[in-house]
Amino acid sequence: MTIEAVIFDIGNVLIEWQPERYYDAKIGEARRRAMFAEVDLHGMNDRVDIGGEFTQTIYETAETYPSWRDEIRMWHDDWIELATPPIDHSIRLMRALQAKGMPVFALTNFGIGSFAYAETKYPFLGEFDRRYISGHMGVIKPDPKIYEMVEADCGIAPERLLFTDDRADNIAQAKARGWNVHLFEDPQGWADCLVSYGLLTAEDAT
Incomplete structure (x- = not known):
């Protein structure tokens, strides 16, 4: 055919596309594992991928988990570093x-x-x-x-x-x-x- x-x-x-690799370099593997266990970051990303507004979706998730606020915002603010090379x-x-x-x-x-x-x-x-x-x-x-x-x-x-x-x-x-x-x-x-x-x-x- x-x-x-x-x-x-x-x-x-x-x-x-390796977000875990990015976070391991930024905050260390142990903290990354703890954050990913507590926060469904890939689920958050799915909401963006299905049409959710990029900044709003990520920043709202960050406010839901204030102990990880800065780290979650990195998914948006440093996004190109997650999607490279x-x-x-x-x-x-x-x-x-x-x-x-x-x-x-x-x-x-x-x-x-x-x-x-x-x-x-x-x-x-x-x-x-x-x-x-x-x-x-x-x-x-x-x-x-x-x-x-x-x-x-x-x-x-x-x-x-x-x-x-x-x-x-x-x-x-x-x-x-x-x-x-x-x-x-x-x-x-x-x-x-x-x-x-x-x-x-x-x-x-x-």
Whole structure:
């Protein structure tokens, strides 16, 4: 079956997203573990990703946990330090596909405000042929609705889509809809996948 579009997740595929690593460096692993045990920071981030206002959502959470107020606000104030560095090999793969005429889409759990900010730091985020940003869609992966919305918008049959994501639950839901999928663990594995589909040569995929 011919692939008609390749879909990239962003976090941990094109940009490293490791909040725990950031906090370990800032406040130490022991305090980070204590904070994450008390505060559902990833749940807070999901609320941003589903369309919650970036600053308000995080600052309100900070006020709910005054003993961690300053640390929680770092999620907003130092956000770009949580979402770094870019994964250069993956960016090259995206551009190599486009150079071959293959449409490349983004499908990502990302907030409206946080994505707008990320665009100011990572210009490649503006290079996708189509962008499916959860904050604008009002739904996050792995809810089946987000995959349905992608299919309806792009008009490409599921079996003609190839999708990579670093989370197994997101991949499983796409596969259940008939998408071709690759669980992203490192850019070389993704490069090898693209070569195996005949979308890039080994030289293109370096």
